[in-house]
Amino acid sequence: MVLCRHIPLLAAAVKQFIDFIPLLLFFIVYKMDPRTVEFAGHAFELGGIFSATAVLIASSIVVYGALFASQRKLEKGQWLTLIACLVFGGMTLAFHSETFLKWKAPVVNWLFALAFAGSHFIGDKPLIQRVMGHALSLPQPIWVKLNVAWIVFFLVCGFANLYVAFTYQSIWVDFKVFGSLGLTLLFLIGQGIYLARHMQQPKPDEKD
Template structure:
């Protein structure tokens, strides 16, 4: 349910764009859809994750600029900025604190060597950097319609493939007792 809720604003953006063919209108609808998602999340859990706050701020800032200036460039840069900010945060965790972001998120479920946690985290840094670049390649090298499709299906698909690859990597680095369970 949480994953559907997280993707709801982008699904609304996608549907409005596909029905209207108007990226400015789709962006104008994305802003209140994202605000409604945050309000619902707050109502249900009484907390908002930092990642959600960053996304909300960028949707309001870049989405607002898109609508105000009638220029799709701002909203097309949003996925790149989000990915690069996450990449910087994950990279920063190598130098700040005793644990990487990936370790903090997963260590309650998985036991791995410190070096493995660091490699996993660096994998996410590279993934976020690459996704940011790829978003710009699609935004500037292909049609608007292709970019909208890529934003929903391409980015989601690549993220799922990367998660699967990380799962394979993790399975090869689990302590022996976990592999036999």
């Protein structure tokens, strides 16, 4: 069915939105003017990088915890994102230095690139085929090219985040939240256009 061909792209968009929730809360708190908020008899400081980092950690635990509770599992990429958030966010708070948080996005992107690259040598299918192969039928050379495209994408995103974080101090949070999201959406759109050209036609007895 035609709808089935779009399920992987829709799933990727939904996953991107879920991953975006903690980042959006992080951005909102980061942009707030410093203030003290009373909650459950406790006073909390909001505004700035460190309170935003604490919100990022807490919201990530809530979001991925809810996913785990409902699905009884998390994808490996979601585990990686959550662990990276806890490690780099925790170090940012522990050492009171935003440098650790600046390394989170590059490291996560490069680890994803490594996983996609490793799938060319470990296992019988590229990683993208293992993720999307149940819903799409593509010639094997196309799966390989698509997997390479994801490797390049993650490498570029990693270096872009690193460059902006340590070169443009005033906008690195904006780029971390919205720049990365924009790059991902553009890549997904480009992937959709590419897949539309190469997807194998359904059999005559399949109905749209």
